[in-house]
Amino acid sequence: xxxxxxxxxxxxxxxxxxxxxxxxxxxxxxxxxxxxxxxxxxxxxxxxxxxxxxxxxxxxxxxxxxxxxxxxxxxxxxxxxxxxxxxxxxxxxxxxxxxxxxxxxxxxxxxxxxxxxxxxxxxxxxxxxxxxxxxxxxxxxxxxxxxxxxxxxxxxxxxxxxxxxxxxxxxxxxxxxxxxxxxxxxxxxxxxxxxxxxxxxxxxxxxxxxxxxxxxxxxxxxxxxxxxxxxxxxxxxxxxxxxxxxxxxxxxxxxxxxxxxxxxxxxxxxxxxxxxxxxxxxxxxxxxxxxxxxxxxxxxxxxxxxxxxxxxx
Amino acid sequence: xxxxxxxxxxxxxxxxxxxxxxxxxxxxxxxxxxxxxxxxxxxxxxxxxxxxxxxxxxxxxxxxxxxxxxxxxxxxxxxxxxxxxxxxxxxxxxxxxxxxxxxxxxxxxxxxxxxxxxxxxxxxxxxxxxxxxxxxxxxxxxxxxxxxxxxxxxxxxxxxxxxxxxxxxxxxxxxxxxxxxxxxxxxxxxxxxxxxxxxxxxxxxxxxxxxxxxxxxxxxxxxxxxxxxxxxxxxxxxxxxxxxxxx
Numbered sequence: 001x002x003x004x005x006x007x008x009x010x011x012x013x014x015x016x017x018x019x020x021x022x023x024x025x026x027x028x029x030x031x032x033x034x035x036x037x038x039x040x041x042x043x044x045x046x047x048x049x050x051x052x053x054x055x056x057x058x059x060x061x062x063x064x065x066x067x068x069x070x071x072x073x074x075x076x077x078x079x080x081x082x083x084x085x086x087x088x089x090x091x092x093x094x095x096x097x098x099x100x101x102x103x104x105x106x107x108x109x110x111x112x113x114x115x116x117x118x119x120x121x122x123x124x125x126x127x128x129x130x131x132x133x134x135x136x137x138x139x140x141x142x143x144x145x146x147x148x149x150x151x152x153x154x155x156x157x158x159x160x161x162x163x164x165x166x167x168x169x170x171x172x173x174x175x176x177x178x179x180x181x182x183x184x185x186x187x188x189x190x191x192x193x194x195x196x197x198x199x200x201x202x203x204x205x206x207x208x209x210x211x212x213x214x215x216x217x218x219x220x221x222x223x224x225x226x227x228x229x230x231x232x233x234x235x236x237x238x239x240x241x242x243x244x245x246x247x248x249x250x251x252x253x254x255x256x257x258x259x260x261x262x263x264x265x266x267x268x269x270x271x272x273x274x275x276x277x278x279x280x281x282x283x284x285x286x287x288x289x290x291x292x293x294x295x296x297x298x299x300x301x302x303x304x305x306x307x308x309x310x311x312x313x
Numbered sequence: 314x315x316x317x318x319x320x321x322x323x324x325x326x327x328x329x330x331x332x333x334x335x336x337x338x339x340x341x342x343x344x345x346x347x348x349x350x351x352x353x354x355x356x357x358x359x360x361x362x363x364x365x366x367x368x369x370x371x372x373x374x375x376x377x378x379x380x381x382x383x384x385x386x387x388x389x390x391x392x393x394x395x396x397x398x399x400x401x402x403x404x405x406x407x408x409x410x411x412x413x414x415x416x417x418x419x420x421x422x423x424x425x426x427x428x429x430x431x432x433x434x435x436x437x438x439x440x441x442x443x444x445x446x447x448x449x450x451x452x453x454x455x456x457x458x459x460x461x462x463x464x465x466x467x468x469x470x471x472x473x474x475x476x477x478x479x480x481x482x483x484x485x486x487x488x489x490x491x492x493x494x495x496x497x498x499x500x501x502x503x504x505x506x507x508x509x510x511x512x513x514x515x516x517x518x519x520x521x522x523x524x525x526x527x528x529x530x531x532x533x534x535x536x537x538x539x540x541x542x543x544x545x546x547x548x549x550x551x552x553x554x555x556x557x558x559x560x
Contacts (some may be wrong), residue, residue: 052402077404088395092328104320105405133331149399 005030005065005157005188006051012059013046020046022212028190033183035203036192045085048161051190052082065157079157085162087142089134095145096121096130099162102152120148140171157188164198176201196299208303216303222282226302232275234261235251235288245284267291317405321413327389339380340425342347344432349497350495351436353392358496362524369433370521371494374514376425377457378489380389381465382482384418388469389478392559414466419458427455440525450526453537460541461485464548491519513540
């Protein structure tokens, strides 16, 4: 376990009688991206807060960068950087001043600090906006600045709590690129997300969190094998058509109420042509045709047997 | 590496300087109130001396209080917006965040009072205080600023949102009007007079008044110091415990 950046065993946390973390075990290898995937209310942010010394767990042990978070919080803080779910930037200061504030609060030397600030502005494409107050920044720019501020102290382990939530697709891709560069530099990234594709794109390992428990863990490929695959959905005008189609397409699942048929398929053009040819051959025509790739809802249904909506208590 | 408190002070000071409302409330508003009372209403009050000489000490206290609303709001913003978590994870000492706010508040107070006293001189303010008495005035103002600052920081921490934090400081802005700041307490009606005589701001104002005309009254000075230390201590302890609970 010497190459573990983060280990957590039996993590528990409850607020009054609401259990938020119910025995979470995690092991993150140094230099990898670990993704905690789960819907709202699963306990992702609470987990991040415990791992980053912001809140104390009720039970369990956590070691981050080789230090116990409960007894050696200072040493943990020196090794980590955290970018929370809501951009922790100072709105009234400029981008440059925000970064300088981080330099001033860190043990860095002033001369090194200047270089670091300039370098980060450059790297995050914020040079032009550097002297404007952050209150004028777009959501994507704030997130970038937020992450840049986290990087000032050159942390070995970085926690990113839903770093792309609320970002437009372009800013999201930029953020992904930045995260990949960080890992290439040898940083360990602990990431939380609600989006399966994000976890798939970035993570070396994914843990699926549901109601305070890790319900599945593995590489993206391992997890995808456990998920319902890509499928084609056909909707028919009449029950008769549905019957006929179900007969000629073995392995499909029918929904009599919606008059739909779910046919497993890899969604490649070749297999789609085969499917359509077969319908044609039997003179069956569908009202509607759509291709579905699994999303977080499907994963949840498959792994937990319930949908992603958290039951209000 | 600089001291965390100094870094925080600079940050808070930038906030104040960049927010026109804050600058207006803290620095210009007391001057406006002074002009209003001295020019419009001053002739209506007979206080035995030149009205500007009477009112300046009270307005100095008012100037301290006018700056407080924004202090409460900005402390609360720090707590309710994500930035406090960043400071905590960076291992910024907890007291540094609060020290920064209090220090910025005291500096703003001094700036406001300097502006106010400057305008007072233009209006004919002629205090008979010597250098030692002036030193005493500065001392009382700093002590009052610290006490009011810590108390307001505690109010800001205890409030749920920046908006309610701003409201929480309103009584502190109103309290000077029910003291001997504008008119002597003995000119007020029965109930109000008793309130004005025993509320903390009156001995503080009387101490400033005594120092400025060169005849400080020991009883007032002791009461003023006791109130300042008391309010400051309560504010400090309350702020510390609320901060630990919230953050």
